[in-house]
Amino acid sequence: MVSSSRRKWLAWGGYAAVLIAAPLVFRSSLAVNMLSQMGFLIVICLSYNLLLGQGGMLSFGHAVYTGLGGYAAVAAISYVDAHGIAVPLVLMPLAGGLMGALIAVPLGYVSTRKAGLTFAMISLGIGELVVAFAIMLPDLFGGDGGISINRTYGKPLAGISFGPQLQLYYLIAAWCFVCTALMYAFTATPLGRMLNAVRDNPERAQFVGYNTQLVRWYSFIIAGFFAGIGGALGTINFEIFNAADSLSGLRSGAYLLFTFLGGVTFFFGPIIGAVLMVLAMVLLSELTAAWLLYLGLVFVLMIMYAPGGIASLVMMNVQMARTGRLGRFAGPYGALALACALLFLGVAPLIEMVYHLQLNVGAGSTITFFGMPLDAATAGPWVGSAVVALLGALAVHRAGRRFALAWGRAQEEIQAELQRAGAAA
Amino acid sequence: MEFFSISLLNGLSYGLMLFMLSSGLTLIFSMMGVLNFAHASFYMLGAYFAYALSTSIGYWPALFIAPLAAGLLGALFEQVCLRRVHRFGNVPELLITFGLSYLVLEVVQLVWGRNVVPYGLPEQLQGPLFTLYGTQFPKSRAFIMLVAVLMLGGIWLVLTRTRIGLIIQAALTHPDTVQALGHNVPRVFMLVFGGGAALAALAGVVAGNTYVTEPAMAYAVGSIIFVVVVVGGMGSLAGAFLASLLIGVVQTFAVAIDTSLADLLRVIGVQVASGNPLEQALRLTVSQIAPMLPYLFMVLILIFRPRGLMGTRED
Numbered sequence: 169m170v171s172s173s174r175r176k177w178l179a180w181g182g183y184a185a186v187l188i189a190a191p192l193v194f195r196s197s198l199a200v201n202m203l204s205q206m207g208f209l210i211v212i213c214l215s216y217n218l219l220l221g222q223g224g225m226l227s228f229g230h231a232v233y234t235g236l237g238g239y240a241a242v243a244a245i246s247y248v249d250a251h252g253i254a255v256p257l258v259l260m261p262l263a264g265g266l267m268g269a270l271i272a273v274p275l276g277y278v279s280t281r282k283a284g285l286t287f288a289m290i291s292l293g294i295g296e297l298v299v300a301f302a303i304m305l306p307d308l309f310g311g312d313g314g315i316s317i318n319r320t321y322g323k324p325l326a327g328i329s330f331g332p333q334l335q336l337y338y339l340i341a342a343w344c345f346v347c348t349a350l351m352y353a354f355t356a357t358p359l360g361r362m363l364n365a366v367r368d369n370p371e372r373a374q375f376v377g378y379n380t381q382l383v384r385w386y387s388f389i390i391a392g393f394f395a396g397i398g399g400a401l402g403t404i405n406f407e408i409f410n411a412a413d414s415l416s417g418l419r420s421g422a423y424l425l426f427t428f429l430g431g432v433t434f435f436f437g438p439i440i441g442a443v444l445m446v447l448a449m450v451l452l453s454e455l456t457a458a459w460l461l462y463l464g465l466v467f468v469l470m471i472m473y474a475p476g477g478i479a480s481l482v483m484m485n486v487q488m489a490r491t492g493r494l495g496r497f498a499g500p501y502g503a504l505a506l507a508c509a510l511l512f513l514g515v516a517p518l519i520e521m522v523y524h525l526q527l528n529v530g531a532g533s534t535i536t537f538f539g540m541p542l543d544a545a546t547a548g549p550w551v552g553s554a555v556v557a558l559l560g561a562l563a564v565h566r567a568g569r570r571f572a573l574a575w576g577r578a579q580e581e582i583q584a585e586l587q588r589a590g591a592a593a
Numbered sequence: 594m595e596f597f598s599i600s601l602l603n604g605l606s607y608g609l610m611l612f613m614l615s616s617g618l619t620l621i622f623s624m625m626g627v628l629n630f631a632h633a634s635f636y637m638l639g640a641y642f643a644y645a646l647s648t649s650i651g652y653w654p655a656l657f658i659a660p661l662a663a664g665l666l667g668a669l670f671e672q673v674c675l676r677r678v679h680r681f682g683n684v685p686e687l688l689i690t691f692g693l694s695y696l697v698l699e700v701v702q703l704v705w706g707r708n709v710v711p712y713g714l715p716e717q718l719q720g721p722l723f724t725l726y727g728t729q730f731p732k733s734r735a736f737i738m739l740v741a742v743l744m745l746g747g748i749w750l751v752l753t754r755t756r757i758g759l760i761i762q763a764a765l766t767h768p769d770t771v772q773a774l775g776h777n778v779p780r781v782f783m784l785v786f787g788g789g790a791a792l793a794a795l796a797g798v799v800a801g802n803t804y805v806t807e808p809a810m811a812y813a814v815g816s817i818i819f820v821v822v823v824v825g826g827m828g829s830l831a832g833a834f835l836a837s838l839l840i841g842v843v844q845t846f847a848v849a850i851d852t853s854l855a856d857l858l859r860v861i862g863v864q865v866a867s868g869n870p871l872e873q874a875l876r877l878t879v880s881q882i883a884p885m886l887p888y889l890f891m892v893l894i895l896i897f898r899p900r901g902l903m904g905t906r907e908d
Contacts, residue, residue, distance in 0.1 A: 220684075224684075226684050226687065278892065278895075278896055281895075281896070281899070282895070282899055284683065285628055285683070285687075285827075286823075286895060286899060288628070288687070289628075289819060289823050289891070289895065290891075290892060290895050292816065292819065293820065293823075293888040293891045293892045293895070294888075294892060296816060296885075296888045297885055297888045297889060297892065300882075300884055300885045300888070301885065304877055304881060304882065304885075417816075421691070424688075424691075425691075425692075428688060458699075458703075460695070460699050461696065461699040461700070461703070463695075464692055464695040464696040464699055465696065467688075467692045467695070468674065468689060468692040468693065468696065471678055471681075471685050471688050471689045471692060472674060472677050472678055472689065475678070475681045475685045522703060523703060526703055526704070526706070
């Protein structure tokens, strides 16, 4: 028990240390900007996972709560700024959180009456309704131009004006840490536990005497609260709220996609998802025009081969390492990595050449792929890439099969060991 | 009267087009329990395939080949991806179709660009079919109605009069029993998924040149057919038919009505002051809120009658 509580302290201490140290390691303004985005997306993805991972509620309208939270923060800041009221920026995310929770009271009541696919459909419908409504009322929600704010309002306290991105990063990081801790604490409360029970077996939970709808509704409001905080941090970061963007179904889809990629079965999965989301949207989109295609492919492959997301892959390897079996996978892992690299080296030039031909017609037919010039107007690169891709696919197939066999065998050994330990005890 | 009859005809042809999509969606749902997010993507693929084919081999062959190609793609997707994910449960199944819709959109934008493509009507379908009270009703819309009605008859015949149709009907409710009786249920699933995709693509072929063919068409129609399936009742073909017509007609009428709440208030003698904070909301006309109506309708149905108009199951 002692060791488990110590491990917990280590994990939280490490999390705080990473949040504090990250901008000291990555010092460029782009990096600090990305870190700030990761900060509020972590809050949003974790709040999304309260619904999907903890409660089994697949929402297609999470942007409603993050977006309206952001709107509340913008409105509050404008009001405070205009009337000279001394409420510091530090507290503004709370306005977003309260708005998110407030909106989630009626909308959540409607959505959580049913679980499963009906819930998903209602969330989709409500999402479309809210965004259409917000676009229709430009006086209230700023219309196409959005509403801009100035986050450096008021007098700076102790030299902190939140003008420099670094100061803002630490504000976001502090909120991110507190929200993460609170959400983790929520999973251990009776309500959080009941939410898991309602997810896994609603009939049984009902039979024991719990009102499943109430459990879902209360949890939905709490998720709305944290979503609102995340959304508020987001608008404070960008200093603008735009209804058509902040509330859109595309944004809800992105939250879903990356939370799932990070992994919904473990609490820390969405944190990985949020980090990936920023990396993909900022770095990958710079690197290649085809980033959405790559992202879609990764998403589909992930669902097919690792539906638990990256977090579950990590935990599976941790389990192997704990039982001292990870070492023997060095070979299979190496083979798999090589095969995947080969497949990538074949497929990526094909995709890049197609994109290049479609998008940059005027810029000539030659692309540079990892420093290698490929002329898309000649047949050579096409045939070469196709052959490499084919070989890569074959290699992945074979390496994957061998890997799966070895992995399965190791799993069986662990199972047998556990059973023996259980029988001995 | 002129406005009413023409709007009704337009609404019916739009509604029938919606039914071509929602029928496949609801069949797939009731059989496999999969809410296919990519269904409208096949609709879009149908339109784009037909556009590409009609420039080389003409519209009429494309009318048959494009749905066939999309149907094959659908069957392939079911075989390779969906079947693998089936054992993970409902949510991953839905998510993989969600992922497919992303991919299809990207590929379509890649191949055909982000703008509207000039997918025109063939000569035989250009011009008005008849003139009613001075307003023309175009041949192309009548053609949509014709194709939809033929398809409706076709589905009905296949489902009730053929052996495979009977197996499909049985597999709708008792897949395990059907499997135990020696039928290849996974193959039936594949057929239904491919068939549904082909029907959606057929709708795309006939609707793509009547309306517009652009990358946004899948998203626009996709959310509407979800509404149709939910309002009609998940898994109910008759419900889907009713809801398609209802939503088609309501939307067509709504976009043509320029009355707002403020106008109604004026009729009963209440003037909306220009400084009123609710002024903008009250001045919205029916045509402005028309795109919202289906969603409003769906949310209300889900609250007050969760199984839909004709549905039998609760979720």
